[in-house]
Amino acid sequence: MKLQEFTASAHNFEECMKCTICTAYCPVVPVNPRYPGPKQAGPDGERLRLKDPYFFNQALKYCLNCKRCEVVCPSGVKVADIIQSARIRYDHTPPRLRDRVLANTDFMGRLARPFAPIVNGVTSLGVTKTVLDVTFAIDRHRTFPKYSGRSFEGWLKRRAKEQAKFPKQVAYFHGCYANYNYPQLGKDFVKVMNALGIGVQLLEKEKCCGVALIANGMSQKAARNAGQNVQALQKAVDAGLTVLTTSSTCTMTLRDEYPELLKVDNASVRDSVILATRYIYQLIESGAAQLRFKENYRARIAYHMPCHLEKLGWGIFSYELLKMIPGVEFTLLDSNCCGISGTYGFKKENYEASQAIGKPLFDQIRSVNPDFVACDCETCKWQLEMSTGYTVKNPISILAEALED
């Protein structure tokens, strides 16, 4: 008899064997009893939603989209994608003002930049935090990311000529964080690339990757951003450039969320979007380039692998690079979610769960007591700095500071 050669379903939901390992590994399940867990919310719920959209469960909003369920799934089921797609498809509640503000990271960045010192001052006031908590449901414990008075884009544009002189070139998708909040990360990236003999270009037009828009129910706008970004990436790829990134979540969004959640085809550019640490590691490993580090550099570093980097499978490149720096005493922290998941942890209703999820990680950092923590994700950084008091640095910034002058 003829067997079916293969079976397929949307995000592989039908390939689920009900082994429930995703629920065992979900960071939300132990801390929030209202969340049905990835198996129930994902492949199980999907069959009911196909029967009638009325079976959509609002509790799906408690999913962090950390993708840990997808990493552990032995059957290749894209559990988090099923859940996020269901939210996109069935949840038609308009996003509240708070969620709009949190989600529009680039718009808020452009708005705040000219008044950065004032904005930073105001958002760090206790009274502002209380007002935001009460009127806006942004938890008062949260520290707002600071805005920079000058954007990274402006900085690099002024140096375009000098960058063009390098024989090898890459393009850089800097993301909202490096552009508006912490241009130093972008500058560090340029320093490291230049040390490798590579010049850095901006994309012709970069939009926010859209991850926060997806999480906050604004997927249409996210899809518009995605469309524009794919065009910009295409131009870079057509010019023979690899596009490097320093944010693990932007990277995952550009590569995986565009086709899976937003149905934006990125097949022609996907393989050219690479996290900088992976690119650098492979360059050094192949002997094509070298980095020279300070002889007296000393640091005790604990590395936290962001969930989305774990999903990409590229965390090893980041920490192997750090281990190459002489004088580094390295600890790889256990695989745990920090609990913030972008804008999720900023919301008052999620604050407690967010901190409970992160607790094992916070405790381990305290017991390791490093000089600082290394991590490729800016929102993990906010969470860990607020919750542990330790400074968190992107591996690229650590490479930059360890480079021989």
Next chain:
Amino acid sequence: MKRNEYDVIIVGGGITGAGTARDCAMRGLRVLLIERHDIATGATGRNHGLLHSGARYAVTDQESASECIRENMILRQIASHCVDETDGFFITLPEDDLNYQAKFVESCLAAGINAEIVDPKEALRMEPSMNPDLIGAVKVPDGSVDPFRLCAANMLDAKLHGAQVLLYTEVTGFIKEGDRIQGIRTYNHQTHKSGEYYAPITVNAAGIWGQHIAELAGVKIGMFPAKGALLIFAHRVNGIVINRCRKPANADILVPGDTVCVIGTTSTKIPFEECDNVKVTPDEVNLLIEEGAKLAPALASTRILRAYAGVRPLVSADNDPSGRNISRGIVCLDHETRDGLKGFITITGGKLMTYRLMAEMATDLVCRKLAVDKACATAETPLPGSGGKSFREVAEKIWENPTTVQKAAVGRLGMAAERMQSSDSVSQSLVCECEEVSVGEINSAIERLDVNGLTDLRRRTRVGMGTCQGELCGCRAAGLLAKAHGCADRAREDLKDFMTERWKGMYPIGWGDALREAEYTQWVYKHVLGV
């Protein structure tokens, strides 16, 4: 009055028997229903679950078609919780004759079926899973109906009207006095006790097994056992029923029912002796996948949950080897006028769709014989659980903010979900995760719906009917049954039978994910639970 005396005894716990029991009980008769297994174990539970509009029969059998559409409209009213008003398409593919469409629509309209030609592109927009090569589409008021639920609701309502139901009780013979059937002899397969029950009229509603029952009574009916095989796919590929617009043939109906969809059927004549043990052959599976993929191409790569087969209870009329051209018409035999045997009626033929009409015809005859003058009211009286147009309407009638578990229960029980315990966390916790069946729903089924074992429970609640086929829910449900029946040994044996029965349906399609799942299930049961 003697012990065990009734006005009417009904043999057969399928939909015809259950419907007849309900009708008789509603007309004030004292009713006993006897079933040798569980409810809906024969053809009732082994079909598409298609709420026929009648369109399928319109060209070949106008009478059946108009019966269907009348009953279709009635069931939407009286059994809203068993019916999903999906509508249906009859599509013409390039290899089909488009001229058939005009004849088809004309015949539908003549039978009172609202058939409407839809532009193929528009049809494809309404039902994107359909074969995009289609050259014609006609929309008809098809739907899907859950036969287990429908049967259980009829049975429950019969009981609410005073009927008595004996399951797992087999008729072993008739008590005759001269040319009159006075009652039946029975054997109970659970208590292993024999019994005698008396009534002036016995109705043979045993479906294909009616031939055997008639023989026990000393009369002959020639049944035409025609096997039909079907495949269950693991989720709904389509939201609207898809049929082929041509003369009825193999595997040309795809029905979305509850969380799954079903393709079927085949039609093969089988010897009467095989009725109790029908198997799906590899050739049938091949044919169903191949023909099914012509209706909805996605079926070729969609996971299959199970294969099953039923036997159509057709009354043989001519020498047609396929059984397709035999009328699906209702046959109501008064053996007094036919064979000179008093007190014995056979109601057969027909189909799931026309069960209510069959019950009405049989009950009318029973009433005439008993000189009871009471009109049939089953067409206007809703079944327990019916009411409300949508899940949302029903769920929000019962609870202010229904939880997913409560919503899922409403999807199965309709208004009857109200009676289920669902306020505390234990009764809300899930037994079956694939179909979202809670402890409360299981307990309510055990209390109200004559559950003897896990397989009975499955027919009433969908426990074990989801993707995992009992992997996670079988042992949990067995625990609840052990508690309710106070016997763990019985539950353990029952669990073994249940899992074996689940495997039986997976065996014909044992490859890919279904095989992985079965293997995993085996680990869980053998190595983790030690069953």
